[in-house]
Amino acid sequence: MLRNDSDSWGAAAKLFHWLMAGLIFAQIPLGIMAVSWRLSPTKIELFFWHKSTGMLILALLALRLLWRLANPTPALPADMPAWERAGARLSHFLLYVLMIALPVTGWIVNSASNIPFRIFFLIPLPAIVAPDKAAADFFALVHRGLFVVLALVLVAHIGAALRHHFVKRNTVLIRMLPWRTP
Amino acid sequence: MRKIAALLGLCSLLALAPRFATGADWKMDPAGSKLEFIATFEKAPAPGVFKEFDTSLRRFDPERPAGASLDVLVKVTSADMSNADVNKEIRGKDWFDYAGFPQAEFHSTDLRRTGTSRYLARGTLSLKGAKQPVDVPFAWTPSPGGAAMEGELVLKRGAFGIGLGEWAASDVIGADVRVKFKVKLRRAD
Numbered sequence: 151m152l153r154n155d156s157d158s159w160g161a162a163a164k165l166f167h168w169l170m171a172g173l174i175f176a177q178i179p180l181g182i183m184a185v186s187w188r189l190s191p192t193k194i195e196l197f198f199w200h201k202s203t204g205m206l207i208l209a210l211l212a213l214r215l216l217w218r219l220a221n222p223t224p225a226l227p228a229d230m231p232a233w234e235r236a237g238a239r240l241s242h243f244l245l246y247v248l249m250i251a252l253p254v255t256g257w258i259v260n261s262a263s264n265i266p267f268r269i270f271f272l273i274p275l276p277a278i279v280a281p282d283k284a285a286a287d288f289f290a291l292v293h294r295g296l297f298v299v300l301a302l303v304l305v306a307h308i309g310a311a312l313r314h315h316f317v318k319r320n321t322v323l324i325r326m327l328p329w330r331t332p
Numbered sequence: 333m334r335k336i337a338a339l340l341g342l343c344s345l346l347a348l349a350p351r352f353a354t355g356a357d358w359k360m361d362p363a364g365s366k367l368e369f370i371a372t373f374e375k376a377p378a379p380g381v382f383k384e385f386d387t388s389l390r391r392f393d394p395e396r397p398a399g400a401s402l403d404v405l406v407k408v409t410s411a412d413m414s415n416a417d418v419n420k421e422i423r424g425k426d427w428f429d430y431a432g433f434p435q436a437e438f439h440s441t442d443l444r445r446t447g448t449s450r451y452l453a454r455g456t457l458s459l460k461g462a463k464q465p466v467d468v469p470f471a472w473t474p475s476p477g478g479a480a481m482e483g484e485l486v487l488k489r490g491a492f493g494i495g496l497g498e499w500a501a502s503d504v505i506g507a508d509v510r511v512k513f514k515v516k517l518r519r520a521d
Contacts (some may be wrong), residue, residue, distance in 0.1 A: 189421065190498055191498055191499065191501060191503070191504040191505070194373070194374065194504050194505075195374075195504060198374045198504075263415060263417070264414050265373070265415065266373050266374075266376035266377055266379075267373075267374065267376055268374065268375055268376040271374065271375045274376060281414060281415070283416055
């Protein structure tokens with residue numbers, strides 16, 4: 151099934167989840183390597199792929215949000231305590247916010263640094279702020295801070311999924327796996 | 333008598349002719365002039381500008397450009413790519429090498445007409461210690477009290493050693509650099 155139903159995620163939602171999970175896990179080493187590499191063509195290449203991937207994530211996220219709004223959201227297990235429900239809701243909300251805020255702050259850094267950039271060599275990225283060295287430095291710091299928050303939320307997200315599967319033995323993890331339906 | 337008069341008339345015309353062929357001297361008005369260079373950075377245009385340069389055109393007659401000369405001096409150290417980090421980087425030996433080669437020059441004594449208001453100046457560009465033959469095409473637009481020269485050409489940065497070592501490869505920073513100029517001139521005399 152392409153669409154979600156009240157018990158499980160559809161193929162489209164699973165594709166969004168795993169494709170973006172893969173892209174985000176590629177982004178982390180790309181970003182860390184890009185900032186730490188000495189100035190060289192390699193550093194510029196690392197930034198180029200990090201920035202292109204970031205813009206791809208932002209575009210995919212827009213589609214993913216539309217798809218989510220147009221589909222039912224599978225219900226959480228009935229026996230989940232209120233604090234777990236609140237935690238699930240908060241962490242998912244944060245993941246969406248971070249998937250927007252990280253690319254957007256990166257975009258601001260790129261604009262403020264006045265670096266010409268074409269996404270995957272193809273689409274010229276317009277500047278969203280005027281060139282400003284102080285703004286570039288500030289938003290670079292915000293971008294790194296958001297990455298730390300993302301790392302923490304990802305640990306909680308993955309930890310919770312594993313706990314649902316191995317400790318609580320419910321279908322929360324399984325119903326997001328690409329190759330099976332509960 | 334008539335024949336003599338006609339001959340004298342012809343002689344005086346011939347005597348005047350070289351004066352027509354000797355065109356005017358022209359000086360640059362820096363306020364209305366711009367020299368840009370557009371590199372590419374990961375296939376996206378990366379524009380820069382040389383804020384200080386000077387152009388002089390001698391004995392240039394738009395009708396008879398032969399015999400004219402064009403001289404351009406560029407203060408390489410006035411390059412601005414509107415990014416503090418990039419501006420710092422291009423000073424170095426791998427790029428423009430401000431310390432070693434603060435000035436670039438173009439000299440041409442071979443100007444020819446290629447169209448109604450189109451010309452070509454064939455000359456030599458000295459940049460970062462390299463001398464290369466370069467053709468500079470330009471359009472000539474007269475204006476009250478002066479004229480404007482406008483043109484565009486493509487240089488290979490490798491021919492001048494701009495971008496050495498690992499930067500010589502052209503996949504990240506492209507091999508071609510577009511140079512665009514608009515020069516406002518006024519008669520020097």
